Amino acid sequence: METQIVNNYEYHGLGIPVILKQVQLVNLRGDWYPQIDVEQVATELFESLLKKAKTTLLTEEEMEFIRIHLNLSQTQFS
Numbered sequence: 375m376e377t378q379i380v381n382n383y384e385y386h387g388l389g390i391p392v393i394l395k396q397v398q399l400v401n402l403r404g405d406w407y408p409q410i411d412v413e414q415v416a417t418e419l420f421e422s423l424l425k426k427a428k429t430t431l432l433t434e435e436e437m438e439f440i441r442i443h444l445n446l447s448q449t450q451f452s
Contacts, residue, residue: 375401
């Protein structure tokens with residue numbers, strides 16, 4: 375299995391782009407896929423957004439990520 379490491383990888387699987395450092399990619403049938411722990415990335419993004427919210431407004435996409443991460447309906451979140 376062919377692999378490579380990239381310094382910066384832009385991951386879009388959580389609804390907002392996240393830049394990941396030193397990501398190993400695996401080539402499967404000609405396409406490159408990141409070998410990442412999505413749950414860990416989501417947890418770290420959530421914590422990062424909570425810190426950001428203390429000093430600045432979050433975007434709509436960031437708020438939506440937090441709502442989904444907390445498994446809340448739109449009504450519950452509002």
